[in-house]
Amino acid sequence: MNKITIEPIATICSPFCDLVNMPVQPHGAKEVYATIEFKKAYQEGLKDLDGFSHVYLIYHFHKVKEAQLRVVPFNDRTNTARGVFSTRTPMHPNSLGLSVVELVKVEDNIVTIKGVDILDGTPLIDIKPYIENFDKITTKTKSGWMKSSHDEVSKKRSDDRFVGEKK
Numbered sequence: 001m002n003k004i005t006i007e008p009i010a011t012i013c014s015p016f017c018d019l020v021n022m023p024v025q026p027h028g029a030k031e032v033y034a035t036i037e038f039k040k041a042y043q044e045g046l047k048d049l050d051g052f053s054h055v056y057l058i059y060h061f062h063k064v065k066e067a068q069l070r071v072v073p074f075n076d077r078t079n080t081a082r083g084v085f086s087t088r089t090p091m092h093p094n095s096l097g098l099s100v101v102e103l104v105k106v107e108d109n110i111v112t113i114k115g116v117d118i119l120d121g122t123p124l125i126d127i128k129p130y131i132e133n134f135d136k137i138t139t140k141t142k143s144g145w146m147k148s149s150h151d152e153v154s155k156k157r158s159d160d161r162f163v164g165e166k167k
């Protein structure tokens with residue numbers, strides 16, 4: 001098996017210092033601002049990013065329990081254990097998170113973002129621009145088991161089910 005080495009390029013600084021009672025999706029954190037402090041070695045890579053309205057953040061869930069192949073997701077109305085790959089829980093084998101957030105500004109090595117549901121101190125693995133012509137899905141989509149309404153998702157907050165240090 002090939003070993004993959006991935007190093008964080010930045011740290012996300014958010015108002016969420018506790019995993020409990022956080023929004024569970026960016027949609028539930030529309031007005032929450034955060035900053036991303038990039039390592040100086042990567043500052044040059046931020047050139048031209050400020051021309052985009054939104055970015056994808058790829059980050060490491062650094063404060064979760066060990067991976068699980070079946071989990072009960074926050075937004076499952078039936079409280080059913082689901083296959084982890086059909087969920088957005090942090091319990092995936094590589095503990096990677098993905099969020100689309102609004103880009104507010106880029107200044108030196110600091111990027112300000114809005115719509116953040118991420119724990120303070122989270123290591124950022126990568127950032128990529130959202131490009132509507134590439135990323136917008138215009139055909140009918142399906143959301144599998146997820147039946148929660150837009151309003152339900154916005155109001156959902158985390159509990160302690162995924163709290164704890166990763167072993």
